[in-house]
Amino acid sequence: MKIIYFISFLLLSHLLHAQVINKQLSVTSAYAIDSNSTWSVVDLKQKNFHSFKQNDKVNIGYNKYAAVWCAFKIKNTDRSHSVKAWLCFNNNHIDSLTLYDNQIVKTIGDRTDGQSPFIETLAFELDLKPGEEKQFLVRVKKQTSFLDFSYSIENTAFLASKSSQRTALVAFFIGIVFLLLMINSILFLMTRNRLYIYYIIYSVLTVFYAAITTNFAKHILFPQFKFFSECRVYTGALWYIALSYFLNYFLKLSENQPKKYKFINLLNALNFSFVLTSILFLIFYKDFDFRYFFILGYIVFLMSIVTLFWASVTHLKIEKTQAIYALLAFLPQFIWGACLILKTFEIIPKSLSDNWMVFIGLYEVFLFGYVLSRNYIEIFLKNNELMQQVIFEKESSIKAISEVQLRERRNIANIIHDNVGSKIAHVIHLFDLKNTRLAQQTIKELAEDIRDISHKILPKALDDGALVSSLHSQILSLNAGLEGTKIELFSYDFPEKIDVDWIYDLYLIALEIINNSIKHGKSKLIIIEFYKYEKQYHFQFTDDGVGFDVMATHKGFGLENIEKRINYYGGNFEISSIKNQGTVIQIDIPGIN
Structure with a gap:
């Protein structure tokens, strides 16, 4: 491996300038693109390298076979103290990073067993003695996708702090989402409303996408899994399809805006077909050029974003409150997705970081979780109020029936007392006087009165x-x-x-x-x-x-x-x-x- 020092010296001798990271380190760097991934270390001395600095973006666009070789010369300018630092690559979804350091070869990345010590970045440890200068080669490889990256030199404390923050953020995000999922699962079991199912599916996919995008899945959950690059693309597509269906149902587009509803469903069907077709090609035709799948997928994705945003704005005239909720939740998603697509096609130089994805996902899931829970509480309170009204009506009806019965009984009692009662007393008095004839006549009159009373009642x-x-x-x-x-x-x-x-x-x-x-x-x-x-x-x-x-x-x-x-x-x-x-x-x- 001693030849590496010789090659590195030849390659770096023509670089424009050195980048001073801090008072202790100076760094010079260059890169070359191996279009067919056929170069070996020995071949590098004949290749044309281009200088680049810390945090400069190297973007080779859509990549199928290419690898990028990076050459570094790093010197500790402090002759009294050693320096421990980390050579970091800011793209967590590179398939493999291979570091050549004299006799040492280290490999990390999505498609390798090697793992970066930090969730924040893919990093190799550097240990330079006082006044020492080292040359390194790093081979960057990502298959069948868009490839860009930059590098930086960071210290351990900074990376540990950033990684702890990211780990805590993602863990908090996942915990909050699963709490909302539990609540909305209970609400679905109680209401059987399909909106809660769409929300649950959308939220689960949000968790998967955030965990993969932020490197949480590779770093914490499944370090041996080697297909996160593909999972990231497919989960992102399915996640957005689920979000589209959720917003369709949330805004009732099938009833209020049927044309946009059909168009959005058509775009979702196209996206889903792209996912299935690309998976089949990936399994059976590994040499297939997926460039056009990516381009078409991004175009359909952008069209879907614009249509949903347009539908949400239009819905302001139909149901203002629901439309405002949709816009509040969807606007960050719209900005993030648009930036991602524009950056992929190199229309803008930079997109929002992966951490923004976590913030946006947490914000959306939390907002919709709150809205759905609040809607259920409002419905529950209204139903409870209606139940109270029903109970009150029943009580009023019972009271009314009781009063009617009491009044009718009083009327009957008055008739019997005033008419029947007095005649019965008169009959008894006539029998006491032994006036049988008049008593019989009075009894006949009493019978007629009873018939009249009965007829009057019913x-x-x-x-x-x-x-x-x-x-x-x-x-x-x-x-x-x-x-x-x-x-x-x-x-x-x-x-x-x-x-x-x-x-x-x-x-x-x-x-x-x-x-x-x-x-x-x-x-x-x-x-x-x-x-x-x-x-x-x-x-x-x-x-x-x-x-x-x-x-x-x-x-x-x-x-x-x-x-x-x-x-x-x-x-x-x-x-x-x-x-x-x-x-x-x-x-x-x-x-x-």
Whole structure:
């Protein structure tokens, strides 16, 4: 390996200048591109090297067979102290980095068993004695992808600090995401809403992509796995497809913007087909040129980003809150994706770092997790409020029924006490006087009174469905006992007998309305009209009483109870009234088809 020193000396003798990293180290560097990866160390002395400095980007674009050789000459200018530093390469997804240092050969990278000590970067340790100068060669190789990299010289404390920060950041990100996944899994099991499934799939792929992109998966989780470069590309594509489906469902694009919805789905289908096809070619045709797959994939990816962003902006006119959430979450993604694509095609010199991917992913997943959880809480509270209303309505109905029963019982008790009770006492008194003839006559009168009471409570004819005749009979009795008030009943095409469950309730409702018109409305004329139409029965009650302001006056217990009973049969109850102009009540009940 001594030849390396000779070759390095020849190669570096023509470099433009040395880059001073700090007071202790000076560095000169150069690179050459081996287009077919066929060079050996001995061949390098005949090759043309180009100088580059620390943090200068070497970008060879799409690469299939090429390797890049880098030559370094590093000198410790301090003649009193040794220097320990690290030669770092800023692309964590290089397949292999091979360092040639005299008799020492070290290899690290995605496709090797060797692993960098730091998650932050791919780094080789340098140990220079006072005044010592060393030459190194590094071979950079990445297959079937775009390749760029730069180098820097860093100290251990800096790299350890940066790596600890990245490890903690990614671990925190993964922990938060899995917490949100657990919450949204529970919400899915409770609601069966597909939106939560889309969110879960999108979040899981976000974790995978962030873990691979930040080197967390290679450095911490699966150091022996050798296909992270491919996994990064495919996971990124699937991750964005999942995000597209999530936003489609979140914004309800299929209903609100069907054309954009279909176009986005078409782009997702194209991206997915690219993924499947490239995997097949990668397995069975390893020499296939994937350049056009990458280019087409990036173009489709960019079109999808622009369309989704456009759809989110358009959605502001449809559902402002959801659109704002989508834009807030999607804008960083849009910027990051656009920068990545523009940088890949060398339109801009630099894209956002991998750490930005973690921040953006955490921000998006957390924001959508919060939005979905908050939406569920709002729905839960609304449902709880509705349940409380239902419970209140049931309690009110029970109370109404109890009050009706109590009032009817009081009426029956009053009739029995005032009429039946007094006559029974009179009969007993007549028997005590041994006036049998008058007692028998009184008993006959009592029997007639009991029949009248029974008929008033619920006529026997109702059992046969004779609603009109039953009510007509009761109205005749009422008119006979009223002074200054007249009740009239008319029926139009209404059947003499009707076999429906609601005739008993309607009979009692009619008496309730009559009682209200007389007692509260002080009516002189009450007109009742029964109609039979093809699909419904219509009942109208009109009086010329004092009326009331419907908007300002509570319906009261009686009218509320009537409305509930009508609603129970699927009917409709309407009341209109004007002060000093009377009241009109209309009831519609569906007919039997």
